[in-house]
Amino acid sequence: MHSTVVIHRAPWLFSMAGPALADGAVAVHDNRIVGTGRFSDLQGRIPGAVIVDHPDCVLMPGLVNAHIHLELSHLAHLAQQRKSQSFVDWLTTMLAERERLGAVGQAVEKAARTVLQGQFDAGVIALADIGNTPLARTLTEQFPGILFPFLEYLGLGRRSLVPALKKLARQEDGIACTAHAPYSTHPELIRALKKRSDNLGNMFPIHVAEPASETSLLSNDGGELADFLRRRGFYENIFQGAGIDITGSVRYLHSLGVLDAKTICVHGVHVSRDEIRLLQQAGAKVCLCPGSNRFLQVGRAPVTEYLAQGILPALGTDSAASNPELSIWREMRCVAEDHPTAPPMTILRMATIGGAQALALEAGYGTLETGKSASLLAVSIPGSMKKQQDVAEHLVHRGYESRKAWITNGSGEQ
Ligand SMILES: [Zn+2]
Structure with a gap:
C-alpha cells in the first residue's frame, strides 16, 4: 500500500489515448493511474507527490499479444530453418515434429514458460493463448500479467461431430473453448462453440483466411488444403448448406452467424473489401500476425484497408513454430515494413489499445x-x-532492442 502519489516523469509520454506529450508524466496511486499530462501541470495539480524521473525513456502502456500458442514453443527450431515451401508443407512438418517430440511433458512446459517470461520481459502485459492441451491454464497464476487460455476444438468430418459436441457439453464452464479454423472445424461445431462462448461471456478467437487455399476449400474448388485433408482422410465437402456463403472465409463465418464483437478473427490475410465491411459492421475484432504470415509466405493482410474501414487490428506473434522471433515489437516492425503508409503511431496503437480491445481489456x-x-x-x-514522429518511428522500428522496465508500483521499477 502506497499512501503517497508517485509522479513518473519522462521526456516522452505515449499514453495512446491522445497525442504524445514531451516532458510527460503519469501519476500513480495504489497501482492505479490518477492523472496523466505534462509534468508541470501534473506537479501543480498534485502537490506533495513523490517524483521519479525516467531519463531517456518513453512511458507507455504494456503491449498486448493477442495470439500465441505457448504449447508449440518447443518446436521453435521449425521457424529457425529455411522458410516453408507452403502453408501445408509447414503444417505437415509441424504435426510430424509434434508427434515425434511429444505434445506434453517437461520439455514442452519448460519451453512454454521461457517464452511466456520473455513476453513479459519485453513489455507484454496480456496474451491470448490457443492450445489443445491444458498447459497454458497451468501457467496463468504465476504470470504477472493477464493470460487468457483458450482450449481449441477442431474436426471436420461428420462422424467426429457428435463426439466433439458431447465432449463440449461436458466441458467445465471455467475453461474457455474455441474453434481452430473454418478449414479444420465442422460448421456445426463452430456454431456450438460460439454459442457456448456467448453463454459464458467469453471472447471467441478463430483462425480466419490465413492461407489462400482456405477459400478454395470452402467453395469446393480444390487447392492444397483440400489435397492435404484428402491425403489424411479427413476431406468431406461439408461447407455448403442453405443460406451458407462459401465465397470467402469471413462471408462464410458471417453466414454461420458467428461474427460479432466478441469474435476475434486471427490472421485475416485473404479477405476482400466487402468482407472487411462485414467485420466492421459486426464489430468483430481482427488480430494480425505479420511475422508468422511472412515466415509461412501466406501473403500480407490488407492493413491499410482495415484502417480505412475503421478497424484497428490487434497484433499477435502466433507460435514459435511459425515465427522466428516471438516479439510484438518485431510484429510492429513487420507491419511498418510491409505497409510503409501505415502511420507509426497507429502501429503502436495496434500493439496496445488494439490488442486490449480485442481481448475486452480496454x-x-x-x-x-x-x-x-x-x-x-x-x-x-x-x-x-526531440520530435514525436522520430520517437514513434524509433519505437516501431527499433523498439525490439530498447531497454524496457515495468513500473508496476509506487516509485520503483522492476
Ligand atoms: Zn495461430
Missing part, C-alpha cells in the same frame, strides 16, 4: 488514462530525440 489496459491499471512501461530511446 477498461483497464491499452492506454495510460486515469482509472486504468498502473502497469506502465518505460522504454529507453536515444536522448537526442
Whole structure:
C-alpha cells in the first residue's frame, strides 16, 4: 500500500489515448493511474507527490499479444530453418515434429514458460493463448500479467461431430473453448462453440483466411488444403448448406452467424473489401500476425484497408513454430515494413489499445488514462530525440532492442 502519489516523469509520454506529450508524466496511486499530462501541470495539480524521473525513456502502456500458442514453443527450431515451401508443407512438418517430440511433458512446459517470461520481459502485459492441451491454464497464476487460455476444438468430418459436441457439453464452464479454423472445424461445431462462448461471456478467437487455399476449400474448388485433408482422410465437402456463403472465409463465418464483437478473427490475410465491411459492421475484432504470415509466405493482410474501414487490428506473434522471433515489437516492425503508409503511431496503437480491445481489456489496459491499471512501461530511446514522429518511428522500428522496465508500483521499477 502506497499512501503517497508517485509522479513518473519522462521526456516522452505515449499514453495512446491522445497525442504524445514531451516532458510527460503519469501519476500513480495504489497501482492505479490518477492523472496523466505534462509534468508541470501534473506537479501543480498534485502537490506533495513523490517524483521519479525516467531519463531517456518513453512511458507507455504494456503491449498486448493477442495470439500465441505457448504449447508449440518447443518446436521453435521449425521457424529457425529455411522458410516453408507452403502453408501445408509447414503444417505437415509441424504435426510430424509434434508427434515425434511429444505434445506434453517437461520439455514442452519448460519451453512454454521461457517464452511466456520473455513476453513479459519485453513489455507484454496480456496474451491470448490457443492450445489443445491444458498447459497454458497451468501457467496463468504465476504470470504477472493477464493470460487468457483458450482450449481449441477442431474436426471436420461428420462422424467426429457428435463426439466433439458431447465432449463440449461436458466441458467445465471455467475453461474457455474455441474453434481452430473454418478449414479444420465442422460448421456445426463452430456454431456450438460460439454459442457456448456467448453463454459464458467469453471472447471467441478463430483462425480466419490465413492461407489462400482456405477459400478454395470452402467453395469446393480444390487447392492444397483440400489435397492435404484428402491425403489424411479427413476431406468431406461439408461447407455448403442453405443460406451458407462459401465465397470467402469471413462471408462464410458471417453466414454461420458467428461474427460479432466478441469474435476475434486471427490472421485475416485473404479477405476482400466487402468482407472487411462485414467485420466492421459486426464489430468483430481482427488480430494480425505479420511475422508468422511472412515466415509461412501466406501473403500480407490488407492493413491499410482495415484502417480505412475503421478497424484497428490487434497484433499477435502466433507460435514459435511459425515465427522466428516471438516479439510484438518485431510484429510492429513487420507491419511498418510491409505497409510503409501505415502511420507509426497507429502501429503502436495496434500493439496496445488494439490488442486490449480485442481481448475486452480496454477498461483497464491499452492506454495510460486515469482509472486504468498502473502497469506502465518505460522504454529507453536515444536522448537526442526531440520530435514525436522520430520517437514513434524509433519505437516501431527499433523498439525490439530498447531497454524496457515495468513500473508496476509506487516509485520503483522492476
Ligand atoms: Zn495461430
